[in-house]
Amino acid sequence: MFSAILKIHSISVTIFFLIYFIKTLLLLSNAYEKLERFKSYTKILEMIISTLFLITGIYLITQIPEIKTMLIIKLIFVAASIPLAVVAYKKNNKILALFSLMFIVGAYGLAEMSRAKKADASLTDGELLYEKTCAVCHGNDGKLGMAGAYDLTQTQLTKTEIVNVILNGKEAMPKVQMTEEQANAVAEYVLTTIKKQ
Ligand code: HEC
Structure with a gap:
């Protein structure tokens, strides 16, 4: 159960991230028409993916015995990026979109870092x-x-x-x-x- 949910979470996060990245690229390169088309194509997919992403994320948090600082920072980053992104794409505001992307990239980076840190190769005890x-x-x-x-x-x-x-x-x-x-x-x-x- 846990590993299946973890898998769904990773997949939905990856797709979410991809959609997000493409939207930011289109916005930053002034491709407003393409952006609108992309938004309408991916609207339903994005709704499904972000719901999956949130539900599985909440489930995973309830399964973790102790919440680590790193996880809290990651959650704050994700929580900060969402309202920023909503406003950014409503108003086609590039600066907000960039900030939002930075937060998401930061959260993603933190997740990768804490995974990599798990087994420090010099540790043999x-x-x-x-x-x-x-x-x-x-x-x-x-x-x-x-x-x-x-x-x-x-x-x-x-x-x-x-x-x-x-x-x-x-x-x-x-x-x-x-x-x-x-x-x-x-x-x-x-x-x-x-x-x-
Ligand atoms: C994400 C949770 C998780 C982590 C982390 C984890 N395990 Fe497991 N482990 C499991 C689960 C779930 C099973 C049962 C697998 C199955 O269905 O057979 C298992 C099974 C095992 C088994 C098989 C036992 C048997 O007799 O069949 C061994 C041995 C084991 N784990 C050792 C370890 C060791 C050592 C580590 C750390 C290096 C570790 N595990 C880390 C979840 C975990």
């Missing part, structure tokens, strides 16, 4: 890595079960199989961005500490 990247779903003790996550105290997998799950994902579990060395350290930690609890 299994416990720290586990707490940073796995505990959101599996919990510090392995039993949290967030988003349908498997209870890791009950796993029957071998170390190699766990490394494989981490690097390639499994069913509802998305693959985790980390090096093989890191995945080995985490798998070791899961088998030696989490499973014993």
Whole structure:
């Protein structure tokens, strides 16, 4: 469920972003007629996409155990860009459109940054890595079960199989961005500490 919603969210955000980007380009290049035509073609699509984007976004927020500062900043950016965009395209105001685009690009950049930050490649401590990247779903003790996550105290997998799950994902579990060395350290930690609890 969680991963399906996350997928719908990413897809709708991407389409939303594309429509938005094209509109800004048309506006900035004074292509008002094309802009009007584009707006009327994409009107319904945009309504569907932005509703999906919002509903899935709200659902995802309710599923996150702790709201991080980065997420709050991202939300403020998105919230600020929407009214700006509405006014900008109503009045064909380029400056407002640019500001709005900046906010959206900022929010998108922050989302990418926090994803990239998840596994710092210099980190090789299994416990720290586990707490940073796995505990959101599996919990510090392995039993949290967030988003349908498997209870890791009950796993029957071998170390190699766990490394494989981490690097390639499994069913509802998305693959985790980390090096093989890191995945080995985490798998070791899961088998030696989490499973014993
Ligand atoms: C986004 C949530 C999420 C994150 C983050 C996550 N997992 Fe999972 N994990 C899941 C879900 C959901 C499943 C169940 C997959 C399935 O349907 O079989 C799972 C299954 C597993 C399994 C398989 C257990 C078994 O015996 O079948 C292992 C091992 C595992 N996770 C380890 C990890 C480790 C280690 C990390 C951190 C590097 C991690 N997971 C990060 C959600 C997550």
